Amino acid sequence: MSAPAGSLLLVPNTLDLGAxxxxxxxxxxxxxxxxxxxxxKHWIAEDAKTTRAFLKRVQAVVPLAQSLQATEIRELPxxxxxxxxxxxxxxxxxxxxxxxxxxxxxxxxxGLISEAGLPGVADPGAAVVAAAHRRGxxxxxxxxxxxxxxxxxxxxxxxxxxxxxxYLPTDAAERTDRLLALQQHSRRERQTQIAIETPYRNAAxxxxxxxxxxxxxxxxxxxxxxxxxxxxTTRAVAEWRRHAPPFEPxxxxxxxxxLWLGT
Amino acid sequence: MSAPAGSLLLVPNTLDLGAxxxxxxxxxxxxxxxxxxxxxKHWIAEDAKTTRAFLKRVQAVVPLAQSLQATEIRELPxxxxxxxxxxxxxxxxxxxxxxxxxxxxxxxxxGLISEAGLPGVADPGAAVVAAAHRRGxxxxxxxxxxxxxxxxxxxxxxxxxxxxxxYLPTDAAERTDRLLALQQHSRRERQTQIAIETPYRNAAxxxxxxxxxxxxxxxxxxxxxxxxxxxxTTRAVAEWRRHAPPFEPxxxxxxxxxLWLGT
Numbered sequence: 001m002s003a004p005a006g007s008l009l010l011v012p013n014t015l016d017l018g019a020x021x022x023x024x025x026x027x028x029x030x031x032x033x034x035x036x037x038x039x040x041k042h043w044i045a046e047d048a049k050t051t052r053a054f055l056k057r058v059q060a061v062v063p064l065a066q067s068l069q070a071t072e073i074r075e076l077p078x079x080x081x082x083x084x085x086x087x088x089x090x091x092x093x094x095x096x097x098x099x100x101x102x103x104x105x106x107x108x109x110x111g112l113i114s115e116a117g118l119p120g121v122a123d124p125g126a127a128v129v130a131a132a133h134r135r136g137x138x139x140x141x142x143x144x145x146x147x148x149x150x151x152x153x154x155x156x157x158x159x160x161x162x163x164x165x166x167y168l169p170t171d172a173a174e175r176t177d178r179l180l181a182l183q184q185h186s187r188r189e190r191q192t193q194i195a196i197e198t199p200y201r202n203a204a205x206x207x208x209x210x211x212x213x214x215x216x217x218x219x220x221x222x223x224x225x226x227x228x229x230x231x232x233t234t235r236a237v238a239e240w241r242r243h244a245p246p247f248e249p250x251x252x253x254x255x256x257x258x259l260w261l262g263t
Numbered sequence: 264m265s266a267p268a269g270s271l272l273l274v275p276n277t278l279d280l281g282a283x284x285x286x287x288x289x290x291x292x293x294x295x296x297x298x299x300x301x302x303x304k305h306w307i308a309e310d311a312k313t314t315r316a317f318l319k320r321v322q323a324v325v326p327l328a329q330s331l332q333a334t335e336i337r338e339l340p341x342x343x344x345x346x347x348x349x350x351x352x353x354x355x356x357x358x359x360x361x362x363x364x365x366x367x368x369x370x371x372x373x374g375l376i377s378e379a380g381l382p383g384v385a386d387p388g389a390a391v392v393a394a395a396h397r398r399g400x401x402x403x404x405x406x407x408x409x410x411x412x413x414x415x416x417x418x419x420x421x422x423x424x425x426x427x428x429x430y431l432p433t434d435a436a437e438r439t440d441r442l443l444a445l446q447q448h449s450r451r452e453r454q455t456q457i458a459i460e461t462p463y464r465n466a467a468x469x470x471x472x473x474x475x476x477x478x479x480x481x482x483x484x485x486x487x488x489x490x491x492x493x494x495x496t497t498r499a500v501a502e503w504r505r506h507a508p509p510f511e512p513x514x515x516x517x518x519x520x521x522l523w524l525g526t
Binding site: 010015023024026027028029030031032033118119120121122123125126127128129130131132133138139140141143144145146148149150151152153154155156157158159160161162163164165166191222225226231232233234235 | 273278286287289290291292293294295296381382383384385386388389390391392393394395396401402403404406407408409411412413414415416417418419420421422423424425426427428429454483485488489494495496497498
């Protein structure tokens with residue numbers, strides 16, 4: 001008789017990667033998630049090192065089912081952020097993911113985890129989830145935060161229609177063209193547009209947004225969500241321009257989410 | 264000397280509204296959220312009755328700062344789901360929200376809560392958040408799940424580019440036109456499209472998706488997320504069509520999220 005099949009558990013991570021003022025893990029993740037994470041022996045991760053750091057925080061609340069050393073952590077190939085890979089689900093047909101899912105067919109649950117937030121949302125995990133669906137492995141998303149959804153809630157912009165557009169082009173002329181097209185789309189569809197940037201480029205993206213977007217466009221910035229130092233602010237572009245500096249990047253740079261709605 | 268100003272706390276709700284198999288609240292919400300919710304004396308809510316039910320679940324874990332009877336709950340005006348209100352932030356300039364935020368200026372935190380998931384995401388809360396930003400009231404999104412983000416993670420579809428389009432038209436001809444336009448947009452932008460429906464219309468929407476979308480389009484359904492009976496499945500439309508029935512709506516009807524990616 002074979003054991004019941006295991007599931008692919010989508011384990012939310014905290015949003016405080018690298019922050020000096022990271023909250024206690026029980027402030028931001030449900031106890032049920034910590035308990036399930038502590039029981040897992042097989043992991044597929046965006047980054048093995050941050051996964052071990054996560055499991056150490058879990059361990060302080062719920063003892064792990066086995067030592068960290070005995071826990072298997074397979075690391076996903078790095079996507080090219082802002083490059084071609086950011087616009088599609090690169091590696092969707094990656095054959096090794098099928099091998100990595102083999103423990104589930106043998107009755108063991110597998111955890112999938114990102115560096116921050118939900119696996120598969122603005123990160124490389126989606127290809128593993130797609131492989132699980134192809135193989136008939138049950139996919140179980142556990143309760144947790146996405147920084148994009150929290151930033152949208154915090155913005156007060158239209159939450160009935162919104163689009164996440166990932167990273168904008170780094171070339172100035174291309175970025176301007178893209179921003180103008182997205183602003184027009186936002187106006188026509190009354191759709192909030194959401195973008196992210198690598199933290200050390202946040203100030204440059206903010207400058208580009210203020211230069212390019214129309215004065216009456218509503219612009220929201222959410223920075224360091226879930227941190228005591230975190231904040232989110234929404235203003236018309238014209239109003240942001242009157243503030244100097246309009247955006248003080250925290251040190252060390254925190255992940256930020258940028259949202260706008262053309263009116 | 265005046266008290267420090269209070270904040271508008273965006274309090275996540277569970278995703279199990281009306282479900283017979285609702286999990287324990289500590290399975291799905293962080294202790295930190297329960298502790299902060301228990302301390303609040305002023306609430307703005309999508310629905311007062313479900314907010315009291317939420318506070319009773321909180322109370323089983325953390326004692327409330329005052330009795331439920333003494334807790335002030337103001338109820339948001341109902342939006343027209345699927346109607347004009349669903350495509351914009353209706354009531355954005357509603358003057359009463361400014362009055363409702365007055366306790367924050369007096370030093371009291373205010374909680375904003377939806378019937379399920381995050382306030383302001385696919386619900387009427389955004390107008391209150393916008394009013395808070397206008398008045399300079401600090402907005403603090405607390406860690407919690409959005410069913411849209413969990414469904415996207417669970418889909419394995421493109422999480423680097425996605426759009427939530429809300430409710431589709433109920434008129435069959437209009438819905439077909441809208442679906443074909445969204446499928447074309449999804450193909451061109453490689454953008455996952457996300458829609459919701461009122462639970463009793465889920466089976467009808469599924470039938471329309473299977474009839475209208477191209478056979479090779481990837482279609483994902485997430486139903487009853489966070490419930491023991493919950494599931495999510497992703498298949499090509501052609502494959503869904505080979506299953507009969509393709510979609511068995513649970514009883515009572517659970518909220519479902521529909522996602523597709525044109526290829």
